[in-house]
Amino acid sequence: MAPPAALETTLLPGARGLLACHARELPQRDELCGAFCGALALAAAGLERRGGEPLDQDAVAVAAGSVVSRHANTGVLPRGEHGRRDYRLPLALVDDPDISGTTAGGLIDALNELSDGRLAAIAYGGPWSPETLGGLFELAAALEHPVTLIANLATHHLWGSGATLGGMLDYLFDGELAGPAPDWKVGHFACVVARVRGPGGDLYAIADTYPSLGGAGVHMQPREHLAAALERPDMPAGGMIVVAAAEDAAGVRSGAGALGLREGAWDNGTRARGR
Numbered sequence: 041m042a043p044p045a046a047l048e049t050t051l052l053p054g055a056r057g058l059l060a061c062h063a064r065e066l067p068q069r070d071e072l073c074g075a076f077c078g079a080l081a082l083a084a085a086g087l088e089r090r091g092g093e094p095l096d097q098d099a100v101a102v103a104a105g106s107v108v109s110r111h112a113n114t115g116v117l118p119r120g121e122h123g124r125r126d127y128r129l130p131l132a133l134v135d136d137p138d139i140s141g142t143t144a145g146g147l148i149d150a151l152n153e154l155s156d157g158r159l160a161a162i163a164y165g166g167p168w169s170p171e172t173l174g175g176l177f178e179l180a181a182a183l184e185h186p187v188t189l190i191a192n193l194a195t196h197h198l199w200g201s202g203a204t205l206g207g208m209l210d211y212l213f214d215g216e217l218a219g220p221a222p223d224w225k226v227g228h229f230a231c232v233v234a235r236v237r238g239p240g241g242d243l244y245a246i247a248d249t250y251p252s253l254g255g256a257g258v259h260m261q262p263r264e265h266l267a268a269a270l271e272r273p274d275m276p277a278g279g280m281i282v283v284a285a286a287e288d289a290a291g292v293r294s295g296a297g298a299l300g301l302r303e304g305a306w307d308n309g310t311r312a313r314g315r
Contacts, residue, residue, distance in 0.1 A: 047212060048237040050177075054084035054186025055233040059247060059258075061088070062231075066257050068097060068249035069124045071108045074142030074192070074229040075101035076249050078151055081188035081231070081283040087155055095154055098128040101142065103150035107311060109137035118224050120252040134311065142229070144192055144281065145305035151283055160289035164301040165279040168270040170263040172299050174242060176280065177235055179295040185285035189232040191246075192278040192308055193269035196225035201248070201259035211262055212238030219262070223253060227275055227308055236260070276309035 061083035068076035078100035082088065088095055100106075110133045114123045134140055144163055151161040164176065180187045200220030210216040234245035242263040251257045261269075272278040284292050296303065 045213060045239045049234065050181050050237070051234045052180055052187055052189065052232075053183055054188065057086065057186065058084035058188060058231065058233060062247045062257060065097065066249070066251045067121065067124055069127055070112060071137075071140045072097050072101050072106060072142065073249045074147045074190075075104060075106055075150075077188075077190045077229045077231050078104065078147050080247065081151060081159070081161075081190060082154060084186045084188045085155065085159055085283070085285065086186070087158070090154060090156070096128065098131075100147070100150050100154065101131055102129050103153050104142050104146035105132075106142040106146065107132045107134045107140050109133070109140045110135055113137045116224070116226055118250050118252050121250050139309065139311040141227075141308075141310040143305070143310045144279065144308055147190070147229075148281060148305055158286055160284055160286050160292075162282045162284065162289060162292055162296070162303065163279055163305045164282065164296055164303055165277060165306045166271055166302055167300070168267045168279075170242070170267050172301055173263055173267045173270065175299040176282070176296060176301065177232065177244070179292065179299075180282060180284070181235075183284060183288045183291070185288055187285070187288070188283040190229055190281040190283060191232055191266070191270055192227070192229050192281070192306070193266070194225075194272040194275045194278060195228050195269065196222045197269035197272075198222055198261050198265050199259075201254040203260060208243060208260055211241055212236065212243060213240050215240035217262060217264060219265075227272070227278065232266075277306035278308060279306050
């Protein structure tokens with residue numbers, strides 16, 4: 041009898057620090073998914089305070105020019121979530137919830153500023169396919185210093201977060217893409233932290249912003265679904281922000297360019313403060 045095929049697991053550098061912060065900080069505050077992920081990226085690099093102040097999601101939101109809706113809109117939250125509006129710092133308010141949140145450009149500026157230049161946040165708007173996604177992940181996994189991949193995606197292209205172990209094994213060994221229906225339909229930020237590779241395909245571990253998604257906010261997604269969620273063909277644009285040590289930035293740019301990825305922030309439909 042032939043031995044069973046092996047599964048290969050790859051954890052990004054710094055992912056354990058990110059996940060420790062993730063467990064402490066869940067859930068995100070309302071409409072701060074991008075800022076929540078930014079705080080995780082800072083923690084992954086060992087940056088949790090600046091000038092005596094915490095580098096939490098509120099600090100990132102202020103630096104990024106995030107805006108939040110004046111009134112709670114719990115109808116857009118995943119099932120079982122009730123929202124969280126205990127903001128530590130005052131944030132700009134808007135009446136239209138469709139334009140609230142954090143822009144990709146604002147998040148990039150915030151991470152560069154709050155890290156005092158020790159990190160480089162580099163945005164890639166695509167094109168996204170299982171191959172370009174895999175190439176960027178492998179590039180990040182090979183870096184010497186901690187790195188975070190912040191995905192700005194469309195949640196309705198993902199598997200629902202309650203995939204069973206059997207369903208995940210069916211995908212990993214046989215390429216079976218059938219999975220749970222999506223949990224919700226929004227533009228969203230979440231972090232990619234690891235990959236499990238099997239003979240049938242690759243599953244990516246997503247550190248999400250709500251504990252109801254997956255197991256304590258972590259769930260697995262097939263490469264085909266994650267690539268489609270990043271491409272966001274039926275929503276305002278999305279992409280991936282690579283948050284790397286400044287000394288690794290040149291290598292990231294060179295490798296991403298070789299993959300054909302397009303560098304630059306995208307318009308995800310959110311309005312920045314003051315605009």
